[in-house]
Amino acid sequence: MSNASSRDEVSGRVVGAGQTAANSPLINYALGGLQRFWLSDLERWSHVYHLDGRVNPNDSISHRDVVQTLHVLLGMSRIRTVPRAIDIPYVFRTNAEQLTRLPVPKHTFGLAVWVAARLKLDLPFGVSKMIRHLLEGRENWTRLRGQDIGLLLTGIVAQAMEGRTEFIHHAAPLANYLSESFATETGLFCDSATGYLRRFATFTTQVYLAIACYSYGEYAGDLEMIHLGNACALRLIELQGPQGEWPWLFDAERGEVIDFYEVRSAHQYGMAPALLEFAERHNVDGASEALIRGFIWNFGENQLRRSMLIPSLQMSYGAQTRQSDMRGRIWRLGGAHLGRKARLTSPAKLTIRKECRSHELGWILWSFGERRDLPQITHNLFFSSALR
Numbered sequence: 001m002s003n004a005s006s007r008d009e010v011s012g013r014v015v016g017a018g019q020t021a022a023n024s025p026l027i028n029y030a031l032g033g034l035q036r037f038w039l040s041d042l043e044r045w046s047h048v049y050h051l052d053g054r055v056n057p058n059d060s061i062s063h064r065d066v067v068q069t070l071h072v073l074l075g076m077s078r079i080r081t082v083p084r085a086i087d088i089p090y091v092f093r094t095n096a097e098q099l100t101r102l103p104v105p106k107h108t109f110g111l112a113v114w115v116a117a118r119l120k121l122d123l124p125f126g127v128s129k130m131i132r133h134l135l136e137g138r139e140n141w142t143r144l145r146g147q148d149i150g151l152l153l154t155g156i157v158a159q160a161m162e163g164r165t166e167f168i169h170h171a172a173p174l175a176n177y178l179s180e181s182f183a184t185e186t187g188l189f190c191d192s193a194t195g196y197l198r199r200f201a202t203f204t205t206q207v208y209l210a211i212a213c214y215s216y217g218e219y220a221g222d223l224e225m226i227h228l229g230n231a232c233a234l235r236l237i238e239l240q241g242p243q244g245e246w247p248w249l250f251d252a253e254r255g256e257v258i259d260f261y262e263v264r265s266a267h268q269y270g271m272a273p274a275l276l277e278f279a280e281r282h283n284v285d286g287a288s289e290a291l292i293r294g295f296i297w298n299f300g301e302n303q304l305r306r307s308m309l310i311p312s313l314q315m316s317y318g319a320q321t322r323q324s325d326m327r328g329r330i331w332r333l334g335g336a337h338l339g340r341k342a343r344l345t346s347p348a349k350l351t352i353r354k355e356c357r358s359h360e361l362g363w364i365l366w367s368f369g370e371r372r373d374l375p376q377i378t379h380n381l382f383f384s385s386a387l388r
Helices: 003-009 025-035 062-076 088-100 107-119 125-136 138-143 146-161 168-181 203-220 223-239 265-281 287-299 329-337 358-368 381-386
Strands: 048-050 200-202 249-251 256-259 319-322 350-353 355-357
Touching: 025 358, 025 381, 062 088, 062 107, 062 358, 088 107, 088 125, 107 125, 107 146, 125 146, 146 168, 146 203, 168 203, 168 223, 200 203, 203 223, 203 249, 203 265, 223 265, 223 287, 265 287, 265 358, 355 358
Parallel strands: none
Antiparallel strands: 048 355, 200 249, 249 256, 319 350
C-alpha cells in the first residue's frame, strides 16, 4: 500500500450501516484470515502461517497450536457471529483436555479459566485439578511470572462474574501478591516477584497484569487495584513511540524503555486496545488517542512506511524488527545498566517478520468484537474492500 493510500484509508471513511453484517468488516477480516489456520482434522487453529513464499505456509506444533487456539476462542467470545463450521464447545473441550499432557506455559491454565468463563463452559476435570494444585501451593507462587499471575487472576474473576466460585477464594490473595510483588512506583510492572532480572519486563507483562488489576478492581470494588491499572496504562501511553509504536522491553523500576524492538503488529491492533479499553472506561488521559495511533501504525504510518496488513490473505505481518538481530535479552539489559536510552533504529536497518500467528487475529476479535464507537477502525473501507 502506498503512503498516500494509507493516509486516505485511515481518514475516517466508513461503510454505510446498511452494508454491514452482524460482525464489523474488521472482525470479518480477522475471521477470514483465521480460516487459513484452521486444521479441521485436529479441530484447532495452527500456531503460525509463514508469509515468506514457502510451499506449505501453515505450520502446526501441538502444544503451540493449543495455546493459540485458546486465544482465538477468547476472541470469539466477544463477536456477534461465529463461523458456522466451528463447534465452539467441542473445540474448547478438545484442546483444553490436552493441557495436562502438553508442555504448555503455566499462564495457559489461567487463559483456559478465562476462556471457559467467557464461553460459559466447564473446565475439564484434569485441568481444574492442576489449577487447584498450582494455586493452593503458595510456595509455587514465587516461581510464577507476571503473565502467569495476570491470566490466573483475570480468569478467576471472569469465572466469579459467571457465578462460578471454585477458585474465587484465591482472588484476593493473588491481587495482594500482584500489588506487593510486581507493582512499582513508576506504574510499570516487574516480570517476576524475585530475582536479579525481575525489573526487566515486556509489553505483554504490562498488559496482562494491568488487565488483571482492572478486572479484580472492578469486580471487588478495589480502587487501589484500579489505580495500579491506571498507572500502568498512563506510563505506557507516555512511553509510546512517535508513530504509535508500543515498545517491547522495559525497565520497570526506572519506568523506561530498554528496547523498542520488535514492534509487534498484535500489540498495535490487539493487546494495547484490550488494555486501553479499560483505561478509557476509567478516564485515563490520552487512552483513546493512543489506541487509534497504535492501530493506524499497521496501515503504514510507521518507520518503514509500509502497511503490515495483507488483504489477499486477510492477515498481517508479525512485526518490524532489526535486520539480522541476533541480540538476546541479556545484550539488551546491558544497555540498561550502562544508562543508554532506548532509541528507534534507522528504517534502513529494519525488516519485516514474515509470519502471522493465529492468536494475533484472535486479539482483533477480542479487542474490537464489541466496540461500536470506533467506526474509523472497525468499518474502515480497507477491511470491507479486502472482503470483496
